[in-house]
Amino acid sequence: MGLNDLIPVLLLILSIYGLRQRKFKLAGAVCVAAVSAKLSMLVALPFFLIYLYNNKALRQRLAAFLIGLSISTLFFATPFIFSSGGMQMLFSNPEMKSIYRLMLDLGGNVSIYIVPLIYMMMLYLTWRFKRFNFDLFQAATGLAFLLIVFMIPGSPGWFVWSMPFLAFYQAMSGRIAMILVGIFSGLYVLSTLLITPLPLANGLVFDLGAFFLLEGRFGSHAISLLHTIMVAIGVMIAIRIWREAISRNDFFRLSRKPFIICIAGDSGAGKDSFTDAISGLFGQHSVVKLSGDDYHLWDRQKPMWQVMTHLNPMANDLEGFCHDLVSLADGKAIQSRHYDHQTGKMSRPLRIKSDDFIIASGLHVLYLPMLRECYNLKIYLDINEGLRRHFKLKRDVYQRGHTIEQVLASFEKRGADSARFIRPQSSYADLILSLQPIHPWMLEKLDDQHPLRLQLVVKTRRGLNEFSLNRVLIGVCGLHIDMIKGENSEEIQMTIEGETSAADVAMAAEILCPQILEFLDIQPKWQDGMAGLMQLVTLSHINQALIKRFIQ
Template identity: 55%
Template sequence: MKKLLIYCRNPLFISGLVIRIALIGMLLPSPVANWYVPFLSNSISGFTLDPWQAWLSQGGMSIAFPYGYAMWVFFLPLCLLCKALSIPLSFGYGLSLIAADFGLLLLLRKLITAKDTTLLAIYWLSPISLIASYWLGYNDIVPVFLLIGAICCIKEHRLTLAGTLLLAAISAKLSMILSLPFFLIYLFHNRGLRQIFGKFLAGITLGFCLFFIPFLCSQAGLTMLASNPEIEKIYRLSISLVRNTTIYLVPLAYLLMLYAAWRVKRMNFELFNAVLGMAFLLVVLLTPASPGWFIWILPLLVNYQVSGDRAAIYITSLFSALYVLSAALFTGSQQPDLLINTVGTANFQILNSRITSLTHTALVATGLVLAARIWREAISRNDFFRLSRKPFVIGVAGDSGAGKDTFANAISILFGAHSVASISGDDYHLWDRHQPMWQVMTHINPAANDLEAFAKNLISLTDGKFIQASHYDHDSGKMSRPFVVRSNDIIIASGLHALYLPILRECYDLSIYLDIDEDLRTYFKVQRDVTKRGYTIERVLEALAKRKPDSEKFIRPQAAHADLIFSLRPIHPTILQQATEHLPPRLKLVVQSRHGFNELSLKRVLIGVCGLHVDMNTNHDGSEVELSIEGETTAEDIKMAALLICPQIFEFLDLEPQWQNGVLGLMQLITLSHINQALTRRFI
């Protein structure tokens, strides 16, 4: 509250408020004087829950208030107050607009990261808002306020309230129904939010019951809505074809934008916001829209100016200036008699028409330039948009017992099982465990595995297709029945030979090799195979000795092809002898990074946030960096470090990602950092 009071004392805010109050006091726009205020006055004088019927029964114009209950209820309180205080209802109408305007300002302050002064200058003093709402008297600020409220709730995962506010916005102005499909696409294509999609449907249902069922029972309300001349504007721009067939360009542009949104396989909030704003921008530009419609795109323009460069500010300012000129011509105010007498009435009308048309042409042209720039900068550069072109593929290789499955699972639980598709190299063994061929060769040998099928299936998943796969059961030593694995946003391919074939290495956006100290690997493999797989210690040690030549020949050379190498080592060679089930060995993590560029920031965060000891070495040309990390850290520290080093990656994660303690948590953090870097490289 204290910050809000300081915000309201800002000179820019006070200036904008004074301008609004002055316009309300000095002007009485035609729509307000002839339609809105008389309708509200009539509904207050003889209060009824069906004000549309009461208005029409007294001979009122059918186009006076073609809005639903949400719009009527929004204006009612301040109009009732003005009626009680014997103040003209036009003040109640104007103050209601200010309330919606101020509410929208506060919502934009939550949505957009910007200095208060910047936001006040760009939005609160915007000529679009001042002219449309207070000079011309249009009420589009109300449905836009409700719509942005719904968008804020979506961002905060308050889906029930979001659905209710969205239906309120549609009730306030039916045109807001254009936003509904984009909400549904966003929630459906964001797999984390899809889990709580039922809450949004509950909010939609509640909003429908509150605002639409009573309105549908009002025949007069439906009549006034149908008589709204603005509905016909979407059909003005068209191309006539043979046999009296016409293509309407506004619905065509909207449907194409809807399809473009659908084609994005997963949206984040910024992408959803930009695509929705783009759809409104195209509709406004391609329709002979009333000046009030331009308020629909005001949040998009504000966000674009805040996040853009100087060119964004210049182009948006030009757009606003052209809007002012266009609105002035739109009002049809009295022209100077001297000019009319000089050029003649007929010539003046032609001149005025051409000036109006040229102004609107320039306005549309500038708007299309804005649309192109917003598409390029806010959409095509968006990480989620880049991800939607193909899944992000992670390859994880390493020797037996190096922890590939544990690591792959640790990455999977960050993104959520709903967003990850996994394939394991163990599932591509050519024979069951009891087949005699295993006496001839080990499963470390590539010839004992169907690497061709592994590569084909990985390519299919990368291409967005589903595959038929089987699972190798380590308990029984047999393959399961085939099952379907569908492509997903994140694909994790792990296995002994995940980096063996060149074609496999070309599939990965990030390739990882898990190295491990040999004594530590023996320790972990004995722990796993004895406790989980029922082997004897002797059998495990015998298998390790048998596989060692193949491991040196086929597995370890794969490290040369990895972008990231995690080497796990005990902090002291003798510590393994002291380890027990309840007192695991203390470890250090050595990380070798290729193609990275933020290791310095990573080092600072690991030291400053996680309290770890970090040594850093770089080769002569800076292409490889080695970090040696010692110490203990918690899952909370890892989460905080991730927020600092790669905050944008959180849009990709599950609603409640599962962070790990210790070394595994460090591997999660470093992997996320490199995923973020790999996504950045996609744009280069």
């Protein structure tokens, strides 16, 4: 009655659990143990590999899984590989032959085997998932086992393969799922009893099939009718699993197209540093950066810079920037150059692939109306002017090789263009982040004895759950918050003061927006202080923008 299938299924579930706990070597080793106990467990192995490869955060752990897989294969498979009897037992047993019974005869000794065809189609559809989380993995794997179970009238134990996955599905779904799975399970048991006599004690045999056959004409069709009904219920369950656990999976729906963030602000506002901070949360493997500096029309040595500044839109290829952004949003790769701030020259064209998150940063990312329509979240960095000059002077002198005189001259030269072209872009932003010294005199007495203390002013026009954010910042991070609501209830201004650690920010994120944690890297790089708070506030807005996709 299939009791020997309990062991391989148990091993398979332990392997899946190891994957869930991120013990990849153990998961690979136990997966091979499951296959060695029952060759049919091989059905699940490609789904393991697809999951680890298509989940970009886990792709680097695929090697660990393969190491466990290889070591276990050497231990379990070697005796069978060098044994003709073992190979015959594996590939020539009656259960394996039942896979080929369902076929489409094309004539001329050529047939199409339906079960392998559907299984390969299932693998292809699974491979097409651009991003994979654990719920999608177990739903796709369970669906593959379920399709095999109700298409092949094989051993009764085959139903055991799908039982854990049906339990997973019932846990994620509602009462209708429980009813359908209950009916399917009952019909499968009844169908099995009609096909297979049940041995009892003292040599007695309970043969339900023989009993029905005694009922005349109806009895001759009872088994086929019952199996047909069972398959119909199984198809309903398969459709519901695909619809509810896969196509309506929140992770699947939210990750089907790239999420685009724009970070605007004046020169020296911290756009690059903030871009790196956000990239550190999602991982470099999931983020592509598009910098407006790479679309300057001329190298620094060209005479055109004598009559206009980088802040002038006419000095930048904004149409090319817009075209490349749209291409990345459509999932296409682009050819772009990189502007080297130290040499002032452009690199050769580089191929840039699209990714799950696109961060567009620069002086003019909110300048064109068409650009503003591309973004899912628009951020403007409105840093305190004195603080901006301090940071820009420090960056351009120590990192980009400029002289102090050149930087000071650029402040005077670019002031008019900044007021005309850059600062008005803040009116189009959903979120404005402004770093300010707690007291203006701090910039005048900045030294080791008088460290710079900052506050973060957050302005949002999109609206957010400010009460939850306020509660988490005070209760978890221990910060002081002043909050002002504008005449429009969606406009909120929060002033945040205090010091916090990266660990507190990470804990606050788990409380504030747990839905988005699956999109983060395995070990997101949270930062201390105001940078970490900017990460947290931005993540809460990304979470809100992702949820908004459900109603669009």
